[in-house]
Amino acid sequence: MAVTDLAIEKIKQMILSGELKPGDRLPREADLAERLGLSRSSLREAVRALTLIHVLDVRQGDGTYVTSLSPDLLLDAMAFVIDFHGDDTVLQFFEVRRIIEPAAASMAAQRMSEEAVDKLAEVMSGIRPETDIEEFVAADLEFHRQVADGSGNPVLASLVESMSGPTHRARVWRGVTQESAVARSLAEHDAIVRAIRAREPEVARSWATVHVAGVEQWLREALILPEG
Template structure:
């Protein structure tokens, strides 16, 4: 194991064990390095790496703190990283969406408040009859965001939102090139919303699977061509 990786693991273990809690300040660099049996250089590299993924917060002149460790904060780094991936790698993120979003949709069918279901339907009604591609994608993102929130699981919601950003370009590309993309999206969103409103989780799950898998399959064919 690389020395820096070992340093990262040791700090991580302190957090997982509860020795360091969200908001806690790390001991002074020299003290912590000595305590963990690390060089100060290795400790600095570990702190730098953990700060990049929002586990630690380095405050100049104040010290280094454990962040709130909220799922949204920790997963923000994912969007930054995957923006640099190739389109064929985006397929892998769509595959993960196909696993997670149907589960969230089924959960939303059971957990979403009636008022939130009405707001979800209002999002659908906001889409113009002949929307621009930008309007269609923005509406699509908001629709899926509300369903993820409606699942009632903050970790699942954060994961889905982190995966939505990196696949936005694929959605725009599809809207520009695939005939009938607007109507297909509108119809599938409506079916998903109806299933949630009817409190039918398995039907909601099925429609969500069809919806995400459709984008995935389109991108797969487009890349092959």
């Protein structure tokens, strides 16, 4: 294991063991390096890496702190990376969506309150096939966010959101180029809502799979990838 990786692992173990908790300040660099048996340069590199992924927060003139470690904060780094990938790579993110969003819909069917289901139904209520595509995609993103929140699992909800936003361009593209894409999506959204309201987790899972897989399949067929 590289020295920097070892330093990262040792700091991670301090957090996982509870020795360092969210909001705690790290010991002075010299003291921590000696305690962990590391050089100060290796420790510094580890802190830099953990800061980039929002595990640590370096406050100039104050010290280095463990962040809140909330899922949405930690997954910001993932969304940042996703934004820099090309259209061919976005297919991989749709594959992940096809795995996690049906699970979120299934859990929502078991855990979502009636009030939350009513709000979910309202998200797409004003959308029509002739609606401006940007307006439709914004409502679509909100729909998926609410389903994920309804799962009652904040880690899963953050994963869904981190995967959903970066596929925005592909969704707009589909809405512009594929005839009846909006009408089809509206029907699938409605089926998901009805399954959640009926407390049928497997039906909700199935419709969510159909919904995400449909966009993924369209993109596979529409995307022109380079030869070789």
